[in-house]
Amino acid sequence: MLPVDESIVQRRHLIAECLRRIVGQEWVLDNEAERRPYECDGFTAYSALPLLVVLPDSTEQVRGVLEYCREERIKIVPRGSGTSLSGGALPVEDGIVLGTARMNRILEVDAENRVARVQPGVPNVRVTEAVQHLGLCYMPDPSSQAIATIGGNAAENSGGVHCFKYGVTSNHITGMEAVLLTGDVIRFGGPFVGGTDGEFDLTGVLIGSEGMLAIITEITVRLTPQPPIARVLSLGFANVEDASRCVGAIIAHGIIPAGLEFMDRKVIDTVSSMLGEIHPPEVQAILLCELDGTAIEVDALVARVEVIAREIGLAELRISKTETEREQLWQGRKAAFGAMGKIARDVYVTDGTIPRGKLPEVLRRIENLSKTYGLEYANCFHAGDGNLHPMVLFDSARPGDLEKAEAFGADVLKACVDLGGVLSGEHGVGIEKRDLMPYQFNDADLAQQLGLKCAFDPDELLNPGKVFPTPCRCVELGRMRMRDGKMRFAGIPRF
Template sequence: MLVMPEPDRVVLDRRAEIVAALQEIVPGEGVIDTERERRAYECDALTAYRQTPMVVVLPEDTRQVVAVLRYCKENGIKVVPRGAGTSLSGGALPLEDGVLLGMGKFKRILDIDAPNRCVVAQPGVTNLAISHAVQGQGLYYAPDPSSQIACTIGGNVAENSGGVHCLKYGLTTNNVIGVEFVTMDGEVIRLGGKFFDAGGYDLLGVLVGSEGLLGVVTEVTVRVLPTPPGARALLIGFPSVQGAGDCVAAVIGAGIIPGGMEIMDRLAIEAAEAFVHAGYPLDAEALLIVELDGCGAEVDHLIAAVEKIAAAHGATTVRASQSEEERLLFWAGRKAAFPAVGRISPDYLCMDGTIPRKEIGAVLLRMKQLEAKYGLRVANVFHAGDGNLHPLILYDANKPGELLRAEEFGRDILLLCVEVGGVLTGEHGVGVEKRDLMNAMFDAVDLEQQQRLKCAFDEQSLLNPGKVFPQLCRCAELGRMHVRGGKLPFPDLPRF
């Protein structure tokens, strides 16, 4: 049961006055007031949790963002920023007493600078639109979350989005080189730019992945890279998931970093094959897709090397793509894995933990035991190169109690990830979904230190409260240094 911060009655009672004040700042259709229209914003892609926001504001420029945030700060009103609303962790879940700040009108690409390999875009530009804008110059933007056709670069910055290529090319944080953002105080701050390594504290590094808790991004500068001249994919079937996992370790151990490396388990293979007919081997317990990119000489060289490693690890099927069409077909099944699973089950929950790769076999075995315990099935797809698991828990929301069982199953999987040395989320974010599990990974001191950072940006906790941290922080308490009356953290120690 998800508990959100208690709505502020005083704010709710002032609703009409607040709406009027916001309309002064953002005229015309930029303030959405009617219940029916507000309901369109009640959830993001984590649809299990819904809440109609108090009011939706769609600013058009930085000046309006500043004015909205200043007004909200002065009046103690909570703000939830939102991009395209594709978060899988509930990062953009509205608050009953909060302003939902939609950044969808920030849709312009401001500068394409090929000599400096960067693009400056407003936050509402989609991830894919950036690549499209520079493809004529042989460049592209590397992070490619599966929602890239819809998700925005501003949302990518908030969530530090990944994708299938991040082992080789990095996550959002490694490809964003500058931002302009507005603090809850209404201050406009620029970090980084077209140059390397902004000096001073790496605040850009913490802003990326801060899930909308630190500031509202109004402009993003991303690094773009030359498009690899070619790519080929290998389809490799194994009689066991362990075999596939060992093969992945051996590929990396041989010094090869593939552009993409994915594992699917039997249920995922069957679902995908039935859906897109990619020619996946149905006798395999695990399927490994390895993509090598680069110049022709390099790709052919590496394909041969990976084929040899696969054979040595007991692969039962090894097929290399012979054409671009075939490469895309190999990927089609993987990319359709989620909808394919949607065909065999009315509902599913998509989990997102990361584990040390060597634990893949053991973790899958434990997942099998949990399937029996909860009476639910799991289809597994992984970003194998970086150990990022996406178990899909199949359930039927119409059967009483199944959603609750699926959620408990999911919680057990994430705790298992932490137990074997991994983490709660590899790329989807904590949001509200994994918020209450943070204590499994971090102790009280760890979480306090993170929340103190939040206090430096937003002292009253007005920006996206109720996300990421299990308890709302009180900055005044966190800021107190416990050196009163000689009472120190280690009072029994001698003073040096």
């Protein structure tokens, strides 16, 4: 065991006492057993024990924490429920974790304007539960929605099963409150759709910013009327190529499903063993296609999708007739990622996005990469918007496996960019994709993004080490000028 650095212990004790004056005695976690659960998020390949964990319960307490940390130059890593799969909430050992778990209240439901004001620690699914009696719902639904928080969804711009038709998190936020490192509380947008009109879209800047610009303390979300009817088709195909072609064919016919999800045979077998289902051996891939609207509209769309799928080569068809059957068909998809633990000690999930027409090609590349690295994989993803989630199966206890899994995942992401796609669809960059950023963005692209980071966080204290492959160096950026025909920063504005 390494000797304990007494200076670190003393510093931790001093910071803890100061933060307790802000948030209360019991809401600063300083002993190792209390801090250990915060050492990583859903990207478990890397971990670090934070100096402290602080759990504020109001905007005013967040403001006090940020003012103190800025004065003392203490790094801050924001965290919701820790479901991030990109290492976005990975702590730093010389900084604190600021958790939003106590900020978990639904502050207001405005049914007339179809919005709700919520704190960032509210779990995604709780919003729908709170408004479903009004015939409304909150449409973004990541697989982790039972525990993933609205604040975390906003930080990563999460999607979910219904994002193809209804949009990702950014399409469902009309306003936001946040606290800057200066302690200033800022509000963008408003309590109605179109609330950001007439201003710079700083709400859009904060959504997807991965906790690097400010701490979000309140979010106004758009509520959507629940569709009158929703039915699901489970379309089984003999190979992944036919399933991929069916995705393009459905959309080419002008049909926009509420959800269009892909599962390969490994996923099918694993979730079927949990749910007691049986699929014929000739089914190697399944598309789950949800169609919603009025009863007449949905019945007509179901018939059209069935015809399209049969023309491509349908091997199995199941169609929900009741709400219970619809939920049963979705059970396997929602359980897919957790179910992988039945067949692999470790699972590395990545998150590239491609044009839909490139699905067959990228799936062939993933198969070839599996052979190259000698690792198995499983595919389960949002087919409608081309958001891939290949799961690399490995054993971290076996020497070299983690390195091979990371290289496999990196090559998948590079393939996505090569095919006209991007590095992330909804999981964010975090530390997982950080060193791949230059593969998608050139120096000028990255410098412009760094300039924005520096405008909000000139001291580089918020979620350091994430997204950008090199340190921000705000001071150096501020000194740069336009020269030699290349973009340079003449100065970094500060809020």
